[in-house]
Amino acid sequence: MWDTFLIAWRQLSYQRMKLVVACAGVVVAVMLMLVQLGIREGALENSIAIAAKVQADLVVISPRTKTIFQSTQFPRRLLMRLAGHPAVDYVQEMYMSQARWRNPWEFREHPIAVFGVDPRSPLIDFPGYSRMASELLLPDRLIFDRNNRVTYGPVREHLAAEGYLETEINHRRVRVIGSIPVGISIVSDGNLFLAPANFLRLFPQRNPGAIDLGLIRLKPGADREAVVQDLRPLLGAEARLMTREELVDSESRFVRESAPIDFIFGMGAVVGFFIGFVVVYQILYTEVTNHLPQFATMKAMGFSDRTLLSIVYYQGLLLSVLGYIPGFFLALWLYTVATRAIQMPFSMTWNRGISVFLLTVVMCLLSATIALQKVRRVDPADVF
Amino acid sequence: MSSDLRASTAATTPSRDPVPVIEAHDLCFAFGLGELRRQVLFDLNFEVKSGEIVLLTGPSGSGKTTLLTLIGGLRRVTEGELTVLGRPLHQATTADLTANRRDIGFIFQQHNLLEFLSARQNVELMFQLHPEVAPETVRQKAVEILTLVGLAERLDYHPSRLSGGQRQRVAIARALVTQPRLVLADEPTAALDSATGRDVVELLQYLARTNGCPILMVTHDNRVLDIADRILNIEDGRLRTVDK
Numbered sequence: 183m184w185d186t187f188l189i190a191w192r193q194l195s196y197q198r199m200k201l202v203v204a205c206a207g208v209v210v211a212v213m214l215m216l217v218q219l220g221i222r223e224g225a226l227e228n229s230i231a232i233a234a235k236v237q238a239d240l241v242v243i244s245p246r247t248k249t250i251f252q253s254t255q256f257p258r259r260l261l262m263r264l265a266g267h268p269a270v271d272y273v274q275e276m277y278m279s280q281a282r283w284r285n286p287w288e289f290r291e292h293p294i295a296v297f298g299v300d301p302r303s304p305l306i307d308f309p310g311y312s313r314m315a316s317e318l319l320l321p322d323r324l325i326f327d328r329n330n331r332v333t334y335g336p337v338r339e340h341l342a343a344e345g346y347l348e349t350e351i352n353h354r355r356v357r358v359i360g361s362i363p364v365g366i367s368i369v370s371d372g373n374l375f376l377a378p379a380n381f382l383r384l385f386p387q388r389n390p391g392a393i394d395l396g397l398i399r400l401k402p403g404a405d406r407e408a409v410v411q412d413l414r415p416l417l418g419a420e421a422r423l424m425t426r427e428e429l430v431d432s433e434s435r436f437v438r439e440s441a442p443i444d445f446i447f448g449m450g451a452v453v454g455f456f457i458g459f460v461v462v463y464q465i466l467y468t469e470v471t472n473h474l475p476q477f478a479t480m481k482a483m484g485f486s487d488r489t490l491l492s493i494v495y496y497q498g499l500l501l502s503v504l505g506y507i508p509g510f511f512l513a514l515w516l517y518t519v520a521t522r523a524i525q526m527p528f529s530m531t532w533n534r535g536i537s538v539f540l541l542t543v544v545m546c547l548l549s550a551t552i553a554l555q556k557v558r559r560v561d562p563a564d565v566f
Numbered sequence: 567m568s569s570d571l572r573a574s575t576a577a578t579t580p581s582r583d584p585v586p587v588i589e590a591h592d593l594c595f596a597f598g599l600g601e602l603r604r605q606v607l608f609d610l611n612f613e614v615k616s617g618e619i620v621l622l623t624g625p626s627g628s629g630k631t632t633l634l635t636l637i638g639g640l641r642r643v644t645e646g647e648l649t650v651l652g653r654p655l656h657q658a659t660t661a662d663l664t665a666n667r668r669d670i671g672f673i674f675q676q677h678n679l680l681e682f683l684s685a686r687q688n689v690e691l692m693f694q695l696h697p698e699v700a701p702e703t704v705r706q707k708a709v710e711i712l713t714l715v716g717l718a719e720r721l722d723y724h725p726s727r728l729s730g731g732q733r734q735r736v737a738i739a740r741a742l743v744t745q746p747r748l749v750l751a752d753e754p755t756a757a758l759d760s761a762t763g764r765d766v767v768e769l770l771q772y773l774a775r776t777n778g779c780p781i782l783m784v785t786h787d788n789r790v791l792d793i794a795d796r797i798l799n800i801e802d803g804r805l806r807t808v809d810k
Binding site: 185186189192193195196475476479480482483484485486489561562563565 | 635638640641664665666667668669670672674678680681682683687691692694695
């Protein structure tokens, strides 16, 4: 087996330039697949980032709400009903809306997502949010998302230099007192975080009794399923109780169904696969055709079809490994480029890395299978 | 023939088997079917015995190479009987034909070395068909036989860096290194100048004699006829034996 592998490698590597070109084809395919799948997954993940950051055991939303980015409000009193259950530790309301942020450098307004949640013990993981709780409780103070797009102005740099920034949101003077990294998505270009009282100051027309998201923390050791069964009848048809995981599921389902990213980038990956397939097939076919007299000679000397076929298969495998490695690192590099350009984090996952590798192997072996039909048919008598 | 004999590197005296190495009875061969059918070999009857060097001569198109491919198991017999190394090839399966090829050393008109392997690797390649031979032995035998054909200094040269004569000598080394029970050579001197061709044929003769291995060689080359024990002459697909 090792001997056969060596023959395959020596035949493949005899002409260095051809090998490099062959690998380049695989590299392109690997890169395409990794980047397309990466953007697809990254965009999906970023879109559910807020839902994924929820730390409450249970959440309450309006039954009309399809995604928390375009939520319908429900009465706060329904949430308060649940607070009485012995297994419930505490409940917390969250307000969400779109506001208009004035870029104080160019005086233009840009839409921005605003999240109002109690900074003292938030049931959502905004890293560093509760550390600034005392100041956030003062009127018209808020925090800026460090990952917001540059359209909002050089806020981070300004904050680093001056400590705070004054601007207008919904035509109301506010003070930005810091920035935390949460992350934007294809749904929103920027986020702001502030206490519920300050949220209501920005949206004076909004009814404080109508909230977007109810967060429930259960006492340690509580049986979540049993509590859900107890609480559900208390809400009736006006609000919907779900677990944190169900919220994440429904958010990702919404993004998949409503945004075309899943399809577009999924298709990009499929195209990558076929490009790779065609390229590798072409290469192996040419390779096999060029080596046909040698294959015929080996056949005449008594090498079995199986040995010759494994040579071609090994070459397919070698091409997939040799193409995958540089393709992987190129994709990593493109991830950082994309992260910088789109300002959404893209990262490599083990899962994707391995599945694309397996796809590459399948692609190469499939091409080998077609290319070696020629080897199978070669007539050893032709060498005389 | 036992593997012991094959494994022994010492020269063995040609054992005169009562059973011939090649035996043809009314052997016929035709290309194509129906109206396109063209018969190239007609009722051949001959034997090649162990240790014999037999030359096959005749004008081009007379069917020499076709006969060689039949004996080598590269084509199937259409009519008549052909027994090679005790295998009835007229009723052989594909696996039998492959097994037959493994027992035969082929030397082609073109050297047909694998360009991506060095001289030594080309020779060692043959042992992949004989996995029972230990790797150290493989290496040693390859070096030995390449030294014997005068290429000790060129072991790691690829065919592209060898001259025509050197390539053909590597091809001979490759054909003989596993001590085949029969060597089939198709005009091994055709691509060589007369002096080199003579060298190559003498080398072949020497190696065959020391191993007691019969050789059937197709040739046009009148200069090498003297090495033969027997000459078979084919004309228009019919055999005219010319005994020496």
